[in-house]
Amino acid sequence: MLKEKLDSRKDLQPMLFRRSWLISKKSLGSKMNEFPFYGNWKCVELGGIHIYGHSTQSIHSVKVGDNHIFICGHCYNPFTMEHEEEKCLTRIGNDIGKTDFWKKVSEITGVFVLGWVNSEGNISIITDPSGMQSSYYGEINGNFLVTSHCQILGDLYDLKMNDLTKELLNYKWFYRVMGPYLPGDMTQFDEVTRIVPNIVYTYDAKSGKVSHKRFYPLTDNPQVKDNKEYQEVIEKASDILKNGADLVAKKWEKPAISLTGGIDSNTTFAACNGHYNEFATFSYLSTHKETIDVEAAKKIAARFNTQHRIFNIPETNDELADFDLKKDIINHNNGYVYRLYDNEMRKRIYLEKVLPYDVEIKSWVSETIRAYWYKHYGRTSMPKLSAKLFRNLYKIFITNRSLAHKIDKVFESYIEKYNYRSISKDYLPADLHYNEVTWGSWGGPNISDMKLYTDITFLYNNRVFLDLLLRVPLEKRINDEHHLDMKKYLNKDLFDMGIRVVNMKETATRARLLNVIFTMNMLLPF
Numbered sequence: 001m002l003k004e005k006l007d008s009r010k011d012l013q014p015m016l017f018r019r020s021w022l023i024s025k026k027s028l029g030s031k032m033n034e035f036p037f038y039g040n041w042k043c044v045e046l047g048g049i050h051i052y053g054h055s056t057q058s059i060h061s062v063k064v065g066d067n068h069i070f071i072c073g074h075c076y077n078p079f080t081m082e083h084e085e086e087k088c089l090t091r092i093g094n095d096i097g098k099t100d101f102w103k104k105v106s107e108i109t110g111v112f113v114l115g116w117v118n119s120e121g122n123i124s125i126i127t128d129p130s131g132m133q134s135s136y137y138g139e140i141n142g143n144f145l146v147t148s149h150c151q152i153l154g155d156l157y158d159l160k161m162n163d164l165t166k167e168l169l170n171y172k173w174f175y176r177v178m179g180p181y182l183p184g185d186m187t188q189f190d191e192v193t194r195i196v197p198n199i200v201y202t203y204d205a206k207s208g209k210v211s212h213k214r215f216y217p218l219t220d221n222p223q224v225k226d227n228k229e230y231q232e233v234i235e236k237a238s239d240i241l242k243n244g245a246d247l248v249a250k251k252w253e254k255p256a257i258s259l260t261g262g263i264d265s266n267t268t269f270a271a272c273n274g275h276y277n278e279f280a281t282f283s284y285l286s287t288h289k290e291t292i293d294v295e296a297a298k299k300i301a302a303r304f305n306t307q308h309r310i311f312n313i314p315e316t317n318d319e320l321a322d323f324d325l326k327k328d329i330i331n332h333n334n335g336y337v338y339r340l341y342d343n344e345m346r347k348r349i350y351l352e353k354v355l356p357y358d359v360e361i362k363s364w365v366s367e368t369i370r371a372y373w374y375k376h377y378g379r380t381s382m383p384k385l386s387a388k389l390f391r392n393l394y395k396i397f398i399t400n401r402s403l404a405h406k407i408d409k410v411f412e413s414y415i416e417k418y419n420y421r422s423i424s425k426d427y428l429p430a431d432l433h434y435n436e437v438t439w440g441s442w443g444g445p446n447i448s449d450m451k452l453y454t455d456i457t458f459l460y461n462n463r464v465f466l467d468l469l470l471r472v473p474l475e476k477r478i479n480d481e482h483h484l485d486m487k488k489y490l491n492k493d494l495f496d497m498g499i500r501v502v503n504m505k506e507t508a509t510r511a512r513l514l515n516v517i518f519t520m521n522m523l524l525p526f
Helices: 002-006 029-033 085-093 101-105 150-157 163-169 227-251 263-271 288-303 323-333 342-354 372-376 387-394 401-417 429-450 463-469 474-478 481-490 492-497 508-523
Strands: 021-024 041-046 049-054 059-064 067-076 109-117 123-127 136-140 143-147 192-194 199-203 210-214 255-258 280-285 308-312 359-362 455-458
Touching (some): 049 059, 085 101, 143 150, 150 192, 227 359, 255 263, 263 492
Antiparallel strands (some): 021 049, 059 067, 067 109, 109 123
16 A cells, blocks of 8 residues: 555655645644655644645635635736735735625636635635636535545545446546546545535535535626727737736746747747746657657747756656656545556656756646637537536547436536526537536646646636637637737737647547547437
Protein backbone atom coordinates (compact mmCIF):
# COMPACT_ATOMS: atom_id res chain seq x y z
CA MET A 1 0.00 0.00 0.00
CA LEU A 2 1.06 3.60 -0.62
CA LYS A 3 0.96 4.43 3.09
CA GLU A 4 3.42 1.67 3.93
CA LYS A 5 5.80 2.91 1.23
CA LEU A 6 5.60 6.57 2.29
CA ASP A 7 5.82 6.10 6.06
CA SER A 8 9.58 5.74 5.64
CA ARG A 9 9.97 8.30 2.82
CA LYS A 10 9.70 11.66 4.53
CA ASP A 11 11.27 13.28 1.46
CA LEU A 12 8.32 12.24 -0.73
CA GLN A 13 5.48 12.74 1.75
CA PRO A 14 4.97 16.42 0.72
CA MET A 15 4.09 15.25 -2.81
CA LEU A 16 0.79 13.94 -1.47
CA PHE A 17 -1.94 16.47 -2.35
CA ARG A 18 0.48 19.34 -2.93
CA ARG A 19 -1.24 22.76 -3.15
CA SER A 20 -4.44 21.29 -1.75
CA TRP A 21 -6.87 22.30 0.97
CA LEU A 22 -9.57 20.87 3.22
CA ILE A 23 -12.39 22.69 5.01
CA SER A 24 -13.92 20.89 8.00
CA LYS A 25 -16.68 21.85 10.39
CA LYS A 26 -15.01 19.72 13.06
CA SER A 27 -11.38 19.77 14.09
CA LEU A 28 -9.40 16.89 12.64
CA GLY A 29 -6.85 17.08 15.44
CA SER A 30 -4.15 14.41 15.44
CA LYS A 31 -5.31 13.02 12.09
CA MET A 32 -3.35 15.83 10.45
CA ASN A 33 -0.12 14.16 11.60
CA GLU A 34 -1.01 10.86 9.96
CA PHE A 35 -1.27 9.61 6.36
CA PRO A 36 -1.93 11.37 4.00
CA PHE A 37 -1.06 14.64 5.76
CA TYR A 38 2.10 13.70 7.69
CA GLY A 39 2.16 17.01 9.55
CA ASN A 40 2.81 18.98 6.34
CA TRP A 41 -0.41 20.98 6.62
CA LYS A 42 -1.31 24.24 8.36
CA CYS A 43 -4.68 25.24 9.85
CA VAL A 44 -6.66 28.49 9.89
CA GLU A 45 -9.68 28.66 12.22
CA LEU A 46 -12.39 31.19 11.50
CA GLY A 47 -16.11 31.45 12.14
CA GLY A 48 -16.27 28.02 13.74
CA ILE A 49 -14.67 26.12 10.84
CA HIS A 50 -11.20 24.73 10.25
CA ILE A 51 -9.42 25.42 6.96
CA TYR A 52 -6.47 23.12 6.46
CA GLY A 53 -3.95 23.72 3.71
CA HIS A 54 -0.86 21.96 2.44
CA SER A 55 2.27 23.95 3.28
CA THR A 56 2.37 25.07 -0.37
CA GLN A 57 -1.29 26.19 -0.46
CA SER A 58 -2.36 29.84 -0.14
CA ILE A 59 -5.28 30.62 2.20
CA HIS A 60 -6.56 34.19 2.59
CA SER A 61 -9.35 35.52 4.81
CA VAL A 62 -10.89 38.76 6.10
CA LYS A 63 -13.72 39.57 8.47
CA VAL A 64 -16.32 41.99 7.13
CA GLY A 65 -19.12 42.75 9.57
CA ASP A 66 -20.49 39.45 10.88
CA ASN A 67 -19.05 37.45 7.99
CA HIS A 68 -15.74 35.72 7.57
CA ILE A 69 -14.88 35.51 3.87
CA PHE A 70 -12.00 33.38 2.63
CA ILE A 71 -10.33 32.06 -0.46
CA CYS A 72 -8.22 28.96 -0.98
CA GLY A 73 -6.06 29.65 -4.01
CA HIS A 74 -5.54 33.01 -5.68
CA CYS A 75 -7.50 35.77 -7.38
CA TYR A 76 -7.05 39.22 -8.90
CA ASN A 77 -9.48 41.81 -10.23
CA PRO A 78 -8.86 43.15 -13.78
CA PHE A 79 -11.58 45.80 -13.28
CA THR A 80 -10.34 47.43 -10.06
CA MET A 81 -6.72 46.40 -10.80
CA GLU A 82 -6.34 44.85 -7.37
CA HIS A 83 -3.98 41.86 -7.11
CA GLU A 84 -4.05 41.21 -3.35
CA GLU A 85 -6.60 38.65 -2.20
CA GLU A 86 -7.45 40.41 1.06
CA LYS A 87 -8.46 43.58 -0.78
CA CYS A 88 -10.47 41.61 -3.33
CA LEU A 89 -12.21 39.75 -0.49
CA THR A 90 -13.01 42.94 1.42
CA ARG A 91 -14.65 44.45 -1.66
CA ILE A 92 -16.74 41.33 -2.18
CA GLY A 93 -17.49 40.90 1.53
CA ASN A 94 -18.93 44.39 1.82
CA ASP A 95 -21.76 43.32 -0.50
CA ILE A 96 -22.68 39.90 0.92
CA GLY A 97 -26.47 39.70 0.75
CA LYS A 98 -26.71 42.78 -1.49
CA THR A 99 -27.66 43.24 -5.14
CA ASP A 100 -24.09 43.77 -6.41
CA PHE A 101 -22.59 40.77 -4.63
CA TRP A 102 -22.57 38.36 -7.58
CA LYS A 103 -21.45 41.13 -9.94
CA LYS A 104 -18.37 41.70 -7.79
CA VAL A 105 -17.71 37.96 -7.45
CA SER A 106 -17.83 37.67 -11.25
CA GLU A 107 -15.16 40.35 -11.70
CA ILE A 108 -12.34 38.29 -10.23
CA THR A 109 -9.98 36.08 -12.22
CA GLY A 110 -8.06 33.18 -10.74
CA VAL A 111 -8.09 29.59 -9.55
CA PHE A 112 -9.89 29.34 -6.25
CA VAL A 113 -12.66 28.22 -3.99
CA LEU A 114 -14.39 31.20 -2.37
CA GLY A 115 -16.40 30.85 0.84
CA TRP A 116 -18.02 32.84 3.61
CA VAL A 117 -19.27 31.99 7.09
CA ASN A 118 -21.95 34.05 8.82
CA SER A 119 -22.55 34.61 12.53
CA GLU A 120 -24.88 31.59 12.68
CA GLY A 121 -22.17 29.27 11.38
CA ASN A 122 -23.71 28.78 7.94
CA ILE A 123 -21.07 28.13 5.28
CA SER A 124 -21.40 29.11 1.61
CA ILE A 125 -18.99 27.86 -1.06
CA ILE A 126 -18.40 28.51 -4.77
CA THR A 127 -15.58 27.59 -7.14
CA ASP A 128 -14.03 29.72 -9.88
CA PRO A 129 -15.90 30.38 -13.18
CA SER A 130 -14.78 27.19 -14.94
CA GLY A 131 -13.97 24.94 -12.00
CA MET A 132 -10.22 25.08 -12.58
CA GLN A 133 -10.00 24.66 -8.83
CA SER A 134 -11.38 21.17 -8.36
CA SER A 135 -13.76 21.20 -5.39
CA TYR A 136 -15.91 18.58 -3.64
CA TYR A 137 -18.13 18.45 -0.58
CA GLY A 138 -19.53 15.76 1.64
CA GLU A 139 -21.50 15.26 4.86
CA ILE A 140 -19.74 12.32 6.47
CA ASN A 141 -20.05 10.96 10.00
CA GLY A 142 -21.78 14.14 11.18
CA ASN A 143 -19.13 16.42 9.69
CA PHE A 144 -19.39 18.85 6.77
CA LEU A 145 -16.27 18.91 4.60
CA VAL A 146 -15.12 20.64 1.41
CA THR A 147 -11.86 19.74 -0.32
CA SER A 148 -9.75 20.19 -3.43
CA HIS A 149 -9.16 16.43 -3.81
CA CYS A 150 -11.89 13.85 -3.50
CA GLN A 151 -9.39 11.20 -2.40
CA ILE A 152 -8.57 13.16 0.76
CA LEU A 153 -12.07 12.37 2.04
CA GLY A 154 -11.63 8.79 0.87
CA ASP A 155 -8.47 8.52 2.99
CA LEU A 156 -10.00 10.20 6.05
CA TYR A 157 -13.15 8.08 6.14
CA ASP A 158 -12.09 4.91 4.30
CA LEU A 159 -14.65 5.52 1.55
CA LYS A 160 -15.15 2.90 -1.15
CA MET A 161 -15.30 3.52 -4.90
CA ASN A 162 -18.88 3.20 -6.17
CA ASP A 163 -19.96 0.62 -8.74
CA LEU A 164 -20.70 3.07 -11.57
CA THR A 165 -17.19 4.52 -11.39
CA LYS A 166 -15.74 1.00 -11.49
CA GLU A 167 -17.86 0.19 -14.52
CA LEU A 168 -16.73 3.36 -16.30
CA LEU A 169 -13.07 2.69 -15.51
CA ASN A 170 -13.41 -0.72 -17.15
CA TYR A 171 -15.19 0.65 -20.24
CA LYS A 172 -12.85 0.80 -23.23
CA TRP A 173 -14.05 4.22 -24.38
CA PHE A 174 -13.78 5.87 -20.98
CA TYR A 175 -10.32 7.22 -21.76
CA ARG A 176 -11.45 8.69 -25.09
CA VAL A 177 -13.21 12.05 -25.68
CA MET A 178 -11.31 14.47 -23.41
CA GLY A 179 -9.81 11.63 -21.38
CA PRO A 180 -11.12 10.13 -18.14
CA TYR A 181 -13.66 12.06 -16.09
CA LEU A 182 -16.97 11.38 -14.39
CA PRO A 183 -20.42 12.55 -15.57
CA GLY A 184 -22.62 15.20 -13.95
CA ASP A 185 -21.56 16.11 -10.42
CA MET A 186 -20.79 12.56 -9.39
CA THR A 187 -17.52 11.44 -7.86
CA GLN A 188 -16.07 8.01 -7.22
CA PHE A 189 -17.58 8.09 -3.71
CA ASP A 190 -21.34 8.11 -3.10
CA GLU A 191 -20.77 10.29 -0.02
CA VAL A 192 -19.05 13.09 -2.00
CA THR A 193 -20.38 15.53 -4.62
CA ARG A 194 -18.45 17.66 -7.09
CA ILE A 195 -18.94 21.41 -6.71
CA VAL A 196 -20.23 22.74 -10.04
CA PRO A 197 -19.12 26.16 -11.38
CA ASN A 198 -21.76 28.94 -11.13
CA ILE A 199 -23.56 27.21 -8.24
CA VAL A 200 -23.43 28.34 -4.61
CA TYR A 201 -23.62 25.59 -1.99
CA THR A 202 -24.73 26.49 1.54
CA TYR A 203 -24.39 24.37 4.65
CA ASP A 204 -27.04 25.20 7.27
CA ALA A 205 -25.48 24.81 10.71
CA LYS A 206 -28.83 24.18 12.47
CA SER A 207 -30.21 21.50 10.19
CA GLY A 208 -26.87 20.10 9.02
CA LYS A 209 -28.22 20.13 5.46
CA VAL A 210 -26.64 21.44 2.27
CA SER A 211 -28.66 23.41 -0.30
CA HIS A 212 -27.55 24.80 -3.64
CA LYS A 213 -28.61 27.61 -5.96
CA ARG A 214 -27.56 28.70 -9.44
CA PHE A 215 -26.30 32.31 -9.54
CA TYR A 216 -25.20 32.38 -13.21
CA PRO A 217 -26.47 32.56 -15.88
CA LEU A 218 -29.82 33.98 -14.78
CA THR A 219 -30.53 36.58 -17.49
CA ASP A 220 -30.49 36.82 -21.26
CA ASN A 221 -27.23 37.41 -23.11
CA PRO A 222 -28.22 38.59 -26.60
CA GLN A 223 -25.91 38.06 -29.53
CA VAL A 224 -24.17 41.16 -30.88
CA LYS A 225 -26.33 42.91 -33.49
CA ASP A 226 -23.66 44.37 -35.76
CA ASN A 227 -19.95 44.82 -36.31
CA LYS A 228 -19.82 47.84 -34.00
CA GLU A 229 -21.14 45.80 -31.07
CA TYR A 230 -18.85 42.94 -32.02
CA GLN A 231 -15.81 45.20 -31.97
CA GLU A 232 -16.85 46.61 -28.59
CA VAL A 233 -17.01 43.05 -27.21
CA ILE A 234 -13.56 42.25 -28.65
CA GLU A 235 -12.02 45.36 -27.12
CA LYS A 236 -13.65 44.91 -23.70
CA ALA A 237 -12.68 41.24 -23.55
CA SER A 238 -9.13 41.98 -24.70
CA ASP A 239 -8.75 44.65 -22.04
CA ILE A 240 -9.78 42.14 -19.37
CA LEU A 241 -7.00 39.83 -20.55
CA LYS A 242 -4.44 42.63 -20.73
CA ASN A 243 -5.35 43.92 -17.26
CA GLY A 244 -5.12 40.39 -15.92
CA ALA A 245 -1.62 40.05 -17.38
CA ASP A 246 -0.64 43.37 -15.78
CA LEU A 247 -1.76 42.02 -12.41
CA VAL A 248 0.03 38.69 -12.83
CA ALA A 249 3.26 40.63 -13.44
CA LYS A 250 2.74 42.39 -10.09
CA LYS A 251 1.50 39.39 -8.16
CA TRP A 252 4.23 36.83 -8.83
CA GLU A 253 8.01 37.21 -8.90
CA LYS A 254 8.71 34.58 -11.57
CA PRO A 255 5.68 34.21 -13.86
CA ALA A 256 6.02 32.13 -17.01
CA ILE A 257 3.75 31.58 -19.99
CA SER A 258 3.31 28.03 -21.22
CA LEU A 259 3.83 28.91 -24.89
CA THR A 260 2.82 26.90 -27.96
CA GLY A 261 1.78 27.75 -31.49
CA GLY A 262 -1.91 27.31 -30.65
CA ILE A 263 -4.34 30.20 -30.84
CA ASP A 264 -5.21 30.08 -27.11
CA SER A 265 -1.57 30.34 -26.07
CA ASN A 266 -0.87 32.97 -28.76
CA THR A 267 -3.65 35.17 -27.43
CA THR A 268 -2.40 34.80 -23.85
CA PHE A 269 1.05 35.84 -25.02
CA ALA A 270 -0.47 38.81 -26.89
CA ALA A 271 -2.24 39.91 -23.68
CA CYS A 272 1.15 40.15 -21.97
CA ASN A 273 2.33 42.75 -24.49
CA GLY A 274 4.25 45.45 -22.64
CA HIS A 275 5.51 42.99 -20.03
CA TYR A 276 7.66 40.68 -22.13
CA ASN A 277 10.72 41.58 -20.05
CA GLU A 278 8.84 40.45 -16.90
CA PHE A 279 7.56 37.12 -18.19
CA ALA A 280 9.50 34.04 -19.13
CA THR A 281 8.10 31.56 -21.64
CA PHE A 282 8.63 27.83 -21.77
CA SER A 283 7.68 24.76 -23.75
CA TYR A 284 8.17 21.07 -23.07
CA LEU A 285 8.88 18.21 -25.39
CA SER A 286 7.56 14.84 -24.25
CA THR A 287 6.48 13.33 -27.59
CA HIS A 288 7.54 13.92 -31.18
CA LYS A 289 4.17 15.48 -32.09
CA GLU A 290 4.93 18.42 -29.75
CA THR A 291 7.93 19.48 -31.89
CA ILE A 292 5.85 21.75 -34.13
CA ASP A 293 4.50 23.63 -31.10
CA VAL A 294 7.98 24.01 -29.63
CA GLU A 295 9.36 25.43 -32.88
CA ALA A 296 6.47 27.91 -33.11
CA ALA A 297 7.03 29.00 -29.51
CA LYS A 298 10.74 29.56 -30.17
CA LYS A 299 9.94 31.84 -33.11
CA ILE A 300 7.44 33.89 -31.10
CA ALA A 301 9.75 34.28 -28.10
CA ALA A 302 12.69 35.25 -30.30
CA ARG A 303 10.64 37.86 -32.16
CA PHE A 304 9.73 39.63 -28.92
CA ASN A 305 13.05 39.05 -27.09
CA THR A 306 11.37 36.99 -24.39
CA GLN A 307 13.31 34.45 -22.36
CA HIS A 308 12.35 30.97 -23.56
CA ARG A 309 13.28 27.55 -22.20
CA ILE A 310 12.55 24.13 -23.62
CA PHE A 311 12.23 21.27 -21.16
CA ASN A 312 13.05 17.93 -22.77
CA ILE A 313 11.06 15.34 -20.86
CA PRO A 314 12.96 12.05 -20.35
CA GLU A 315 11.94 9.36 -22.81
CA THR A 316 12.05 6.45 -20.38
CA ASN A 317 10.85 5.90 -16.83
CA ASP A 318 14.29 4.67 -15.73
CA GLU A 319 15.73 8.15 -16.21
CA LEU A 320 13.68 9.47 -13.27
CA ALA A 321 14.47 8.48 -9.70
CA ASP A 322 11.58 6.87 -7.78
CA PHE A 323 9.40 6.93 -10.88
CA ASP A 324 7.12 4.08 -9.79
CA LEU A 325 6.55 5.48 -6.30
CA LYS A 326 5.95 8.99 -7.60
CA LYS A 327 3.53 7.57 -10.15
CA ASP A 328 1.67 5.87 -7.29
CA ILE A 329 1.50 9.21 -5.46
CA ILE A 330 0.08 11.01 -8.51
CA ASN A 331 -2.49 8.26 -9.08
CA HIS A 332 -3.48 8.48 -5.42
CA ASN A 333 -3.78 12.27 -5.59
CA ASN A 334 -6.21 12.01 -8.50
CA GLY A 335 -8.29 9.33 -6.83
CA TYR A 336 -7.42 6.54 -9.28
CA VAL A 337 -9.84 8.01 -11.84
CA TYR A 338 -7.73 10.41 -13.92
CA ARG A 339 -5.05 7.92 -14.93
CA LEU A 340 -2.22 9.19 -17.10
CA TYR A 341 -0.01 7.64 -19.74
CA ASP A 342 3.62 7.29 -18.69
CA ASN A 343 4.79 10.19 -20.89
CA GLU A 344 2.39 12.46 -18.98
CA MET A 345 3.62 11.02 -15.69
CA ARG A 346 7.22 11.66 -16.70
CA LYS A 347 6.32 15.24 -17.59
CA ARG A 348 4.88 15.95 -14.15
CA ILE A 349 7.65 14.18 -12.26
CA TYR A 350 10.40 15.88 -14.27
CA LEU A 351 8.91 19.39 -14.13
CA GLU A 352 8.38 19.04 -10.39
CA LYS A 353 12.16 18.88 -10.09
CA VAL A 354 13.29 21.45 -12.65
CA LEU A 355 10.62 24.11 -13.28
CA PRO A 356 11.98 27.39 -11.82
CA TYR A 357 8.80 29.51 -11.99
CA ASP A 358 6.35 30.36 -9.22
CA VAL A 359 3.31 30.44 -11.54
CA GLU A 360 2.48 29.04 -14.97
CA ILE A 361 0.08 31.04 -17.13
CA LYS A 362 -1.92 28.45 -19.03
CA SER A 363 -4.49 29.02 -21.76
CA TRP A 364 -7.19 26.51 -20.88
CA VAL A 365 -10.78 27.77 -20.33
CA SER A 366 -10.62 29.53 -23.69
CA GLU A 367 -12.09 26.44 -25.38
CA THR A 368 -15.51 27.25 -23.92
CA ILE A 369 -15.79 30.49 -25.89
CA ARG A 370 -14.25 28.75 -28.90
CA ALA A 371 -17.31 26.45 -29.06
CA TYR A 372 -15.14 23.39 -28.52
CA TRP A 373 -17.85 20.73 -28.76
CA TYR A 374 -18.99 22.12 -32.11
CA LYS A 375 -15.42 21.92 -33.44
CA HIS A 376 -14.82 18.51 -31.93
CA TYR A 377 -17.87 16.97 -33.59
CA GLY A 378 -17.72 19.04 -36.79
CA ARG A 379 -21.14 20.57 -36.23
CA THR A 380 -22.70 24.01 -36.68
CA SER A 381 -25.71 23.16 -34.52
CA MET A 382 -26.60 20.80 -31.71
CA PRO A 383 -29.76 18.94 -30.65
CA LYS A 384 -31.87 20.52 -27.93
CA LEU A 385 -31.01 20.14 -24.26
CA SER A 386 -31.51 16.59 -22.98
CA ALA A 387 -29.80 13.95 -20.90
CA LYS A 388 -28.99 12.14 -24.15
CA LEU A 389 -27.24 15.23 -25.53
CA PHE A 390 -25.14 15.63 -22.38
CA ARG A 391 -24.30 11.90 -22.41
CA ASN A 392 -23.22 11.98 -26.06
CA LEU A 393 -21.06 15.05 -25.50
CA TYR A 394 -19.53 13.20 -22.56
CA LYS A 395 -18.60 9.82 -24.03
CA ILE A 396 -19.31 7.26 -26.77
CA PHE A 397 -21.61 4.41 -25.72
CA ILE A 398 -22.69 2.83 -29.02
CA THR A 399 -21.62 -0.69 -28.00
CA ASN A 400 -22.75 -0.54 -24.38
CA ARG A 401 -26.35 0.63 -24.19
CA SER A 402 -26.81 -0.51 -20.61
CA LEU A 403 -24.06 1.86 -19.49
CA ALA A 404 -25.49 4.58 -21.77
CA HIS A 405 -28.82 4.36 -19.94
CA LYS A 406 -27.09 4.62 -16.56
CA ILE A 407 -25.28 7.77 -17.69
CA ASP A 408 -28.58 9.15 -19.04
CA LYS A 409 -30.02 8.84 -15.54
CA VAL A 410 -27.03 10.66 -14.08
CA PHE A 411 -27.44 13.54 -16.51
CA GLU A 412 -31.23 13.71 -16.21
CA SER A 413 -30.86 14.17 -12.47
CA TYR A 414 -28.01 16.64 -12.99
CA ILE A 415 -29.96 18.78 -15.49
CA GLU A 416 -32.93 19.01 -13.13
CA LYS A 417 -30.81 19.57 -10.03
CA TYR A 418 -29.01 22.57 -11.50
CA ASN A 419 -31.95 24.11 -13.39
CA TYR A 420 -30.51 23.90 -16.89
CA ARG A 421 -33.97 24.08 -18.44
CA SER A 422 -34.58 27.51 -16.90
CA ILE A 423 -31.44 29.04 -18.44
CA SER A 424 -31.91 31.52 -21.28
CA LYS A 425 -31.61 30.07 -24.79
CA ASP A 426 -28.87 32.65 -25.37
CA TYR A 427 -26.61 30.18 -23.56
CA LEU A 428 -26.10 27.08 -25.68
CA PRO A 429 -26.34 23.73 -23.84
CA ALA A 430 -23.11 22.48 -25.42
CA ASP A 431 -21.22 25.53 -24.10
CA LEU A 432 -22.72 25.05 -20.64
CA HIS A 433 -21.82 21.37 -20.69
CA TYR A 434 -18.24 22.14 -21.67
CA ASN A 435 -17.78 24.79 -18.99
CA GLU A 436 -19.64 23.20 -16.09
CA VAL A 437 -19.22 19.47 -16.74
CA THR A 438 -16.09 18.96 -18.83
CA TRP A 439 -13.99 21.72 -17.31
CA GLY A 440 -15.33 21.16 -13.82
CA SER A 441 -14.99 17.37 -13.83
CA TRP A 442 -11.98 16.90 -16.15
CA GLY A 443 -10.15 20.23 -16.27
CA GLY A 444 -10.11 21.03 -12.56
CA PRO A 445 -8.69 17.66 -11.43
CA ASN A 446 -6.07 17.81 -14.17
CA ILE A 447 -4.98 21.28 -13.08
CA SER A 448 -4.85 20.16 -9.43
CA ASP A 449 -2.65 17.32 -10.68
CA MET A 450 -0.35 19.73 -12.55
CA LYS A 451 -0.01 21.97 -9.50
CA LEU A 452 2.40 19.32 -8.27
CA TYR A 453 5.14 21.39 -9.94
CA THR A 454 3.94 25.03 -9.71
CA ASP A 455 0.93 27.25 -9.16
CA ILE A 456 -1.22 27.81 -12.27
CA THR A 457 -3.37 30.73 -13.39
CA PHE A 458 -5.57 31.51 -16.42
CA LEU A 459 -6.22 35.01 -17.75
CA TYR A 460 -9.36 33.59 -19.41
CA ASN A 461 -10.92 32.33 -16.18
CA ASN A 462 -13.11 35.36 -15.56
CA ARG A 463 -16.93 35.18 -15.67
CA VAL A 464 -17.42 38.66 -17.16
CA PHE A 465 -14.91 37.82 -19.91
CA LEU A 466 -16.59 34.51 -20.74
CA ASP A 467 -20.04 36.09 -20.70
CA LEU A 468 -18.93 38.83 -23.12
CA LEU A 469 -17.54 36.42 -25.68
CA LEU A 470 -20.55 34.12 -25.53
CA ARG A 471 -22.35 37.03 -27.24
CA VAL A 472 -20.24 36.47 -30.35
CA PRO A 473 -22.12 34.61 -33.12
CA LEU A 474 -21.52 30.87 -33.05
CA GLU A 475 -20.05 30.81 -36.56
CA LYS A 476 -17.37 33.33 -35.57
CA ARG A 477 -16.59 31.34 -32.43
CA ILE A 478 -16.27 28.07 -34.35
CA ASN A 479 -13.93 29.78 -36.84
CA ASP A 480 -11.93 31.47 -34.04
CA GLU A 481 -12.48 34.90 -35.58
CA HIS A 482 -12.94 36.45 -32.13
CA HIS A 483 -9.63 34.98 -30.92
CA LEU A 484 -7.77 36.24 -33.96
CA ASP A 485 -9.34 39.68 -33.54
CA MET A 486 -8.34 39.79 -29.87
CA LYS A 487 -4.79 38.81 -30.77
CA LYS A 488 -4.69 41.52 -33.43
CA TYR A 489 -5.99 44.12 -30.97
CA LEU A 490 -3.52 43.09 -28.26
CA ASN A 491 -0.39 42.64 -30.38
CA LYS A 492 -0.59 43.46 -34.09
CA ASP A 493 3.01 42.35 -34.70
CA LEU A 494 2.30 38.90 -33.28
CA PHE A 495 -0.88 38.68 -35.35
CA ASP A 496 1.09 39.57 -38.49
CA MET A 497 3.47 36.66 -37.89
CA GLY A 498 0.57 34.39 -38.87
CA ILE A 499 1.68 31.55 -36.57
CA ARG A 500 -1.02 29.07 -35.71
CA VAL A 501 -0.57 25.39 -34.97
CA VAL A 502 -3.84 23.50 -35.25
CA ASN A 503 -4.58 20.86 -32.63
CA MET A 504 -4.62 17.46 -34.30
CA LYS A 505 -7.89 16.81 -32.49
CA GLU A 506 -9.46 19.66 -34.49
CA THR A 507 -8.80 18.25 -37.99
CA ALA A 508 -11.76 18.18 -40.37
CA THR A 509 -11.49 14.43 -41.10
CA ARG A 510 -11.48 13.53 -37.42
CA ALA A 511 -14.43 15.85 -36.79
CA ARG A 512 -16.46 14.28 -39.61
CA LEU A 513 -15.89 10.79 -38.24
CA LEU A 514 -16.83 11.87 -34.74
CA ASN A 515 -19.94 13.57 -36.06
CA VAL A 516 -21.07 10.27 -37.62
CA ILE A 517 -20.67 8.57 -34.24
CA PHE A 518 -22.35 11.45 -32.42
CA THR A 519 -25.32 11.39 -34.84
CA MET A 520 -25.72 7.63 -34.50
CA ASN A 521 -25.71 7.98 -30.72
CA MET A 522 -28.44 10.62 -30.87
CA LEU A 523 -30.60 8.57 -33.26
CA LEU A 524 -30.43 5.25 -31.46
CA PRO A 525 -33.84 4.81 -29.78
CA PHE A 526 -32.70 2.31 -27.17
